[in-house]
Amino acid sequence: MTAATLALDVRGLWKIFGPSGRNGANAIVGTPLAQLPPAELRRQTGCLVAVRDISFSVGRNEVFVVMGLSGSGKSTLVRCLTRLVEPTAGTVLLDGEDMGAADARRLRELRRHRFAMVFQNFGLLPHRRVIDNVAYGLEVRGTGRDERHARAREVLDLVGLTGHEDSYPDQLSGGMQQRVGLGRALAVDPEVLFFDEPFSALDPLIRRDMQNEVIRLHREVGKTMVFITHDLHEALRLGDRILIMRDGEMVQLGRPDEVVGAPADDYVRDFVADVPRSHVLTLSWVMRPAASDDPLDGPELPPDMIVRDAARLVLSASAPVRVVRHGELLGVVDSEAILRVIVAEDAGPAADEAVPSQRSSVLGR
């Protein structure tokens, strides 16, 4: 990706919480102290590394997901990007502009026009009606009342809250409240949207609803989105790419199928253990090189086809399916490979070893 297509470019970002001063939080990066394990560092300096040397970039209109367990530093990372938390070290380029160099006024300017955030706990203003909550960002900018209400009405329509303009936040359900939070962020028409676990306080059905909403909005308005979650399913549904964090460090960065198909370490493997792999993996993850005795008269499929979508064809074909890109034969996929993926997820992660023994019976059909 070239610099012109990058919405966000993050290099060597650190955030260390703790006392400032000579041995304090801002005197650790770049010294041997920075290499210490967290517990040891804490003992020696009383500081806590919440974000450790993270670099990544986000393309325009990309949905970039940051994932990790509670306390892994996701919220801190996303707040560093907008300087709601001041980073200890590193640079953040937003659309090529150095965020760290912005003074207070410029920072406000950026916050008012270029990006917006949706919060886990909604952060609504309980004393304001829905419409005034949605229009709040515009009010802060100094937009006139009629204009901002007109815009707020448009946005409320977009997030499906028409008719609730005059309610107060505490008269709405959790899902509706988060729609208000979403509307508030959208109302200022930002280039980048930040979501900090926006749906984790909602129950599963509503969460699914809201995820669909985000997918729909992304299709309709096409924003760049940085989305924090600790829910892998959410990450896999929404993310173009996923960054996985542990204890402030980046563990893996890749497409959903990369994360599921080739976990970087046991932490990630645990994370992805109970994902329905057939929903994520593509054929390129399950194919094998064509052997000399393979019949090569089966159907053709592209390598980025999801396993689940290919399953019926592969299982009903009399010969292994050929995976082909631009006329080049990359490999073959047979029923056995497909069943291995599907059976493994039915039996759960613990059944991984059991697969080989089941294979015979499956094949004996």
Add this chain to the structure above:
Amino acid sequence: MTTVAVAARSSPWWRRIGRPGIVAAILLGWILLGTVLQGRDTLGLPTTDTTALHDRFTAVRDWVDSHRNSSPFFVYFVDGIRDFVGGLTGFLQDLISQASFGRPVPLVGWLGVVALATFGAYAFGNARVAVLTAAGFTSVGLMGLWQESMDTLALTLAAVLLSLVIGIPLGVYVGLSRPVERVVTPVLDAMQAMPTLVYLAPLALFFLIGPPAAVIATLIYAMPPVIRLTSLGVRQVNEASMEASRSLGATRWQILRTVQLPLAKRTIVVGINQTTMAAFSMVMIAALIAGPGLGQVVLRALSALDVGRAFTGGLGIVVLAIVLDRVTTAASERAEATYRASGGRRSENTRRWLLVGGGALTAAAVYLSASYYWASTFPGPTRGGVIGFTIDDAVNAAADWTRLNLHDVTSAITAVVSYGLINPLQALIAESPWYVVCAVVLALSWTLAGARSVIVASVCLSLLLASGLWESAMVTLTSVLVATIIVVVLGVIFGVVLARSPRIDLVVRPVLDAAQVLPAFVYLVPFVGLFGPTRLTAIIAAVVFAAPVVVKIVADGIRAVPSAAVEAGVASGSSRWQVVTKVQLPLSRQAVALAANQGLIYVLSVVVIGGLVGAGALGYLVVAGFSQSELFGKGLTAGIAIVVLGILLDRVTQAAALRAQEREHRLTGDAEHQFDVRSARLHPAPGLPARIPTGRVV
């Protein structure tokens, strides 16, 4: 277990007899020495005699008086403040209470005032309190207390306005800045914890007696609650809302205006309620420095021992206090309800029309009251009003009747308390040599409250000795201790009852809340009627005044006892009495200690005011300082001695309570379910009134 036993065997004798043993030993020694040395070295000083220190204070007063018109400090600074406050107060008085603008009557007459107050009560509160307001205002008029009530109201209003104008911005500032908070909080603590009577003299010295000094004294007392609650409100605002606002690029000012202030509004209104009630009760006491109003009526009647008049005046105070409290409480409930819009469109519309109509009617009433005599001056005789003297007479008759017929009862009570408590304690405290008392106080604070308190105690004792008022201070201390003992015993009994029966609590708690908003002053009145002007009157009034807060603290403490402990007690077959005495009371020891500490401070403020009705000692000296010019210095010293006594009692009991708490934590190892003395003290329950001295005097 073994280690404990070994430690016990090898530890020195004073460890082995334990804390209660040491305390008992100290008391025993005191009784022995006190009996042997009774009457010696008690440092008594006849009322009209003064010491060099007192004379020096009087000389300072004379110096101030003679330089009042020449020193720029007085001419520009002190008089500037005085003129400003006096101007505001005078303006309000001109509006509603005093002949003004070249007219024989105030600008707005009674009809206008009743209409305005009722309309205001409806606009800020609701229809119920509007009716209450109309009835309350009319009834003080009927009692012949119209002008006095209006004076009281004007002074209260002036003090509240100034308190809010200064207090709310200051509170916001305190709420936004931790360093500022750390500086301001101890100052507020001191402002609230000082017995009110004490700072009247210095204020009168600088600002002369009269309405401006009364308003300034009121200001000092009434401002802390609104500062505290405003800062609390600003600080409490949900961090999530503020962060969301910041993330959209709001400036600090925008965050304050659109997020923090609106969300703090409810808490600020509670602060306004507390400030109003504090101002109202302080305006009564400011009668001592010639603050006009109902306080004057009661004060004059009390000193003439006209129980009937004092009762009527007190009744007027009670009526207005209830009106003010209900209206400001309703206002805070409305502030609560506004952003819920739960009333629905329909009732909001009705309300809007009523407001418009009511506004028009009020304007008409104000106009009438400014133009016609009948609407200006309350109907009925100027003195005594329609029913005022009738009440006076009835009460006087009733008082005579009780004195005659209940003589046996009252004298029995007097005898029991006097011979059972006051006299023996007085013999020990005030009639023992000063060095014996000092030694006992130091030894007790060492055992119960630790080494740090010994330092505080010795400083306080030295100051008391230096004041030349040792014996008076000891007499006051005796009354305070007697009242505190009684109030704590009652508090424990009723606290247990309340804590064990939610149904009784439901009925009694509102009564306790209401009792707490009344000025300490009015509690004296009925007991003067029953017991005459004696120190017992002051003690009983103090008990009644302090009882609500003590009962509430004990009840809350007992309720905070973990239910698991109670269940364990019940399960092991304890009787109800055993559960109370063996589980609930021991586990709420800190609450009782805290109640004693708060009780002491409440009691002290009333016992001092009791000086007005014959309780003598320090309180009387303060009052005498106002009336007799040559005793000014002595009165001032007495005021200082009261503060010192208060600090001594407060610090030592507080340290003892904290220490009990720590011991308990060490024993149970469970910090979670404990009643936290410090936080209960610094954050009184919402029902507690403004006058609670929430802080430590430092």
